[in-house]
Amino acid sequence: MLGKQFRQLITNEHLRISVTELANVTGVSTSQIRYWERKGYISSKQSDKNKNHYFSFLTLFRVATIKHYLDQGFTLATAVDKERQRQELGKVFRTFITDQVKAITQLGPKKGEVILGTLTDDPEKEIYAVVDQKGTRLYSRPVKPDRH
Amino acid sequence: MLGKQFRQLITNEHLRISVTELANVTGVSTSQIRYWERKGYISSKQSDKNKNHYFSFLTLFRVATIKHYLDQGFTLATAVDKERQRQELGKVFRTFITDQVKAITQLGPKKGEVILGTLTDDPEKEIYAVVDQKGTRLYSRPVKPDRH
DNA sequence: AGATCTTTGTCAAATTATTTGACAAAGATG
DNA sequence: CATCTTTGTCAAATAATTTGACAAAGATCT
Numbered sequence A, B: 001m002l003g004k005q006f007r008q009l010i011t012n013e014h015l016r017i018s019v020t021e022l023a024n025v026t027g028v029s030t031s032q033i034r035y036w037e038r039k040g041y042i043s044s045k046q047s048d049k050n051k052n053h054y055f056s057f058l059t060l061f062r063v064a065t066i067k068h069y070l071d072q073g074f075t076l077a078t079a080v081d082k083e084r085q086r087q088e089l090g091k092v093f094r095t096f097i098t099d100q101v102k103a104i105t106q107l108g109p110k111k112g113e114v115i116l117g118t119l120t121d122d123p124e125k126e127i128y129a130v131v132d133q134k135g136t137r138l139y140s141r142p143v144k145p146d147r148h
Numbered sequence C: 001a002g003a004t005c006t007t008t009g010t011c012a013a014a015t016t017a018t019t020t021g022a023c024a025a026a027g028a029t030g
Numbered sequence D: 001c002a003t004c005t006t007t008g009t010c011a012a013a014t015a016a017t018t019t020g021a022c023a024a025a026g027a028t029c030t
Helices: A002-011 A019-026 A030-039 A057-071 A076-085 A089-100 B002-011 B019-026 B030-039 B057-071 B076-085 B089-100
Strands: A016-018 A054-056 A103-108 A111-119 A122-132 A135-142 B016-018 B054-056 B103-108 B111-119 B122-132 B135-142
Touching: A016 A019, A016 A057, A019 A030, A019 A057, A030 A057, A030 A076, A054 A057, A057 A076, A057 A089, A089 B103, A089 B111, A089 B122, A089 B135, A103 B089, A111 B089, A111 B122, A111 B135, A122 B089, A122 B111, A135 B089, A135 B111, B016 B019, B016 B057, B019 B030, B019 B057, B030 B057, B030 B076, B054 B057, B057 B076, B057 B089
Parallel strands: none
Antiparallel strands: A016 A054, A103 A111, A111 A122, A122 A135, B016 B054, B103 B111, B111 B122, B122 B135
């Protein structure tokens, strides 16, 4: 199922971006990133000396969070602390995508459905979102019995 | 709100990856990617001749989908056709993330909540997911009246 | 007030990564 | 057999990045 593949792409820990891209997307300069890495606040993957540094999506989230706190006026060390305390909202988001988004199916031209699964306190009800050109709308429906 | 920033990072059309990264993540070789671009099946951003080609996340999804169909035995042209007919599940997914994920909040250490909004056919009920180390669970609750 | 630390920017030499045109090759199709 | 599709490989040229070094501004400490 393609939906599963897409979700794996998003959460793929091997998906990585270059330092320049990280800087462009987050607004944190490459020299800041270099310094933060030297301080041990963030990490990158580098197969050998002089080779490119690559950053994971989770690191991207973390850098964006640290930047958020720096913009609020905190010192770098405090921003890093607060980011750590938040336990990486990026991971929450990733777990949600991986475990809660069950399937993505296509219904027709420019129309699809995202299946979110059953309610924990009402397992007879399944939640799904309809996505089309107007946006998205959330619905519930009774769980269909398995055909096999 | 940080949750919004994270969602913007995922759906950010300016987030881009290099051709080598696209090849690594999708399993499609760089010479295939070059050929597909020459054929007009996919596109990249390139600020000038001889500069790096950069691919958007949506293009990443599309390449992955085309690869999926090639692996099923279709010719390249047919795979591209089928991908076009699917209207890019990646866009469905993106719209879902952008419009349906309302907020991501943190409740405590390694625990958070993803707010999905109200049911269209029952606007008094709000759906949310609790994310923790066990995974995720979906719940509904009455909509709280606004304080402001 | 001076010393020290934090944080970020800039530079240049060295190295890696990518682009590009060209060509080969295998298999499919006409 | 000719032509097209699709992909791989090569090498020269160019871009992108790394790295160590150093400067600078502001905060903090003594």
